[in-house]
Amino acid sequence: MHRVWIGLDPRQVLMGTFTFVAGTVLVLHIFAFGQFGWPKELKAKHNPPAVASAVR
Amino acid sequence: MSSNGGMNEEDARRFHGQFMLGMTGFVAVAVVAHYLAWSWRPWF
Numbered sequence: 679m680h681r682v683w684i685g686l687d688p689r690q691v692l693m694g695t696f697t698f699v700a701g702t703v704l705v706l707h708i709f710a711f712g713q714f715g716w717p718k719e720l721k722a723k724h725n726p727p728a729v730a731s732a733v734r
Numbered sequence: 735m736s737s738n739g740g741m742n743e744e745d746a747r748r749f750h751g752q753f754m755l756g757m758t759g760f761v762a763v764a765v766v767a768h769y770l771a772w773s774w775r776p777w778f
Contacts, residue, residue, distance in 0.1 A: 680750035685740035688749050695753075699760070713777055 683691065711717065741749055771777075 680747045681743070683741050683746035683749050683753075684743060685738075686746075687739045688741060688745070691749075691753075710771075710777070714775060
């Protein structure tokens, strides 16, 4: 299996792998937090429904 | 390391060992994180 690396520059391999994994993990976490409804809850917490009596 | 900065057979063998060690560590941390996330809030 190790033969796949022969002739390659280890720094480039590590930088490429790190960049790919970090980007993928970022996209997956954005999707996952959406599934948890986190942005919706946050919006509801910071935007309470307007009180009826306040409206003239 | 060969002249063009690429790995020879021996370098590749050592690199592969470290690479797999790092990946295994990454997966282990991810498994623990997903277990904690699931115990906090199951997603299906």
